[in-house]
Amino acid sequence: MISGRIAFNIFLLAIASAGVVKARQLPDFGQIGPGDFPMWIAGLGVIVLLCILLQDVRQLVNDNVVNETTVTRFQALGLGLIVLMLAAYITGLEWLGFLPSTGIFLFLAAIISTWMLDPPKQTQEWHRLAAFSALYAAIATGASYYAFTKGFGLVFP
């Protein structure tokens, strides 16, 4: 299995290379056109990233060491859930508005965070957790909405 570090290096290298290609397609204007500065920067990026990639591959081959902490499946799952929740929150802001989407987000995020970081051991505790999370979400959402709209005049979706 490929090291995550090397995969990320390759990802950045691909971005830099694409940057060079795209920059070259921009029109020329005067001594320095719109594509020149991005092309130099992306080109420099390609060189630096190649050096980094070489360094890491050499380290992997010579020492058979990967300098990164492994992420367990549980951690990856939890992380994925938080990312999805944030994405859902942003979508919800646009379609449902601030109050419902924030309330739902805080409620679910509190439950998922507790499950990941400090899960209750008994079923009764889960019921209490759900009730507490609902209260926490309601108070936090209401207080934030009131403070920012009435206090500072922000307009939320």
Added chain:
Amino acid sequence: MDILVNAIVLVFDAQVLIGILGGTILGLIMGSLPGLTAAMAIALLIPLTFGLTPIVGMGVLLGAFCGAIAGGAVPALLLNIPGTPSSVCTTLDGFPMVRNGRAGEALGLAVASSFLGGVLGALFLMLLAPPIASFALAFGPAEFFALGVFGIVIIASVSSGSILRGIAAGILGLGLSTVGSDPMTGVLRFTAGEAALITGIGLLPALIGLFAVSQVFKDFAERAGLPAAPQRGHQSASARVPWAALLRGWKVISVSTIIGVIVGAIPGAGGSISSFLSYDQAKRMSKTPEKFGTGHSEGVIASETANNATAGGALIPMLTLGVPGEVATAVLMGGLTIQGLRPGPGLFEQQTVLFYGILVAFLLANVVMFLTQLLGIRVFIRILQVPPRLLMPLILMFCAIGVYGVNGSIFELWLMLGFGILGFFLSRYEFGTAPVILGLILGGLMESNLRRGLLVFDGDWTQFVLRPIAAAILVLAALFLGTVIVQNRKSVPDTAVE
């Protein structure tokens, strides 16, 4: 002398003092919430100043200005989430200090350094505004470009350990700064047809994503599935100003103040650049430079002194020339205009007492900020006692509010999420996120001034190295780069960045 006395009498009025106090507290609260910047704090308070007299209105806004910049240190230290762009550098040593159980000391240092930088910057403002304004006026495209190059060298310097990765992250930031409409020709670059990207990638969604959101992701990844760690006891008794450490750091304070005032006076430079420059300089002056990045008190002192001194510096071009020193002072100018005042040489000549009154109000705002923060330290520390499972969703919510509140753009929220994911991987694989922000800030400065300079100098490249100030900055940059390379060769290779 009479003018100064009249200015002091003007400011020491109950309404003005209440205005300064209220503005400072609101600014502190706004600055300490991730996503809410000094510029936003001032913008939100301007409507509240409509019915007030000019000096009261300015007192409120200057209080908010000082408070927000100082307040940005609180989440930077406690949560590794800079409250304002100028607090990014504070995270480099401040957060490790907190992680090592020295939260009280870190907060005390930040509060006192902010106060010293702010007061000294205000005194500089009063005494040296005209000559510093003249120096700032001498900055043209060549000088700004040289400043940008200097900033790139700083990226290499603050990336202690893996310079290559730090530079790669900086280059990523520089590249991202080119997204959007070309500043000279209007040609669209790398927008992928997205209209929201025409104005480029905003600094705020990038900052919040790379620091706040990615930090939340990182904390989840590190703690999930592990037994809940006992809350480290941050004794509130330790939450006081460590005067001994400040006395030992008097050189750092002096140098950081000077850097902050001068950089602040340069239009467009801003607190982020000055705090990194001061941090770098403090590291060079230190007898233990290898400790920077691990919780060195001088790292916090340098960053916080500089960013508050920059506030005073930024007022110099604004008040004397009518040119804002940075984003927050641009908004502050709006506040002045609404009060019927016209910043510039005319303000000094025609309303001299009011001019000095504004300076005295700024000085007083720094004192109020210090006293308020001293009282607030023991409250701030309690943030660390909030269970992470409740704190992290709140942080994400404030991030969304902060980003959405500025432009009302859902697209910027998606950008924030994208940067959060990018920041997670950049930190994990030791590239660092601070260099990306610095690159994003410097990229626009460098490219526009390079191209503008070539137009002004009729294509003559040599002007970029022959003009005295530009040449001096480039020589300094070359010397610094040489020092960084030599120091890196001497130290153990490939240790983590952040």
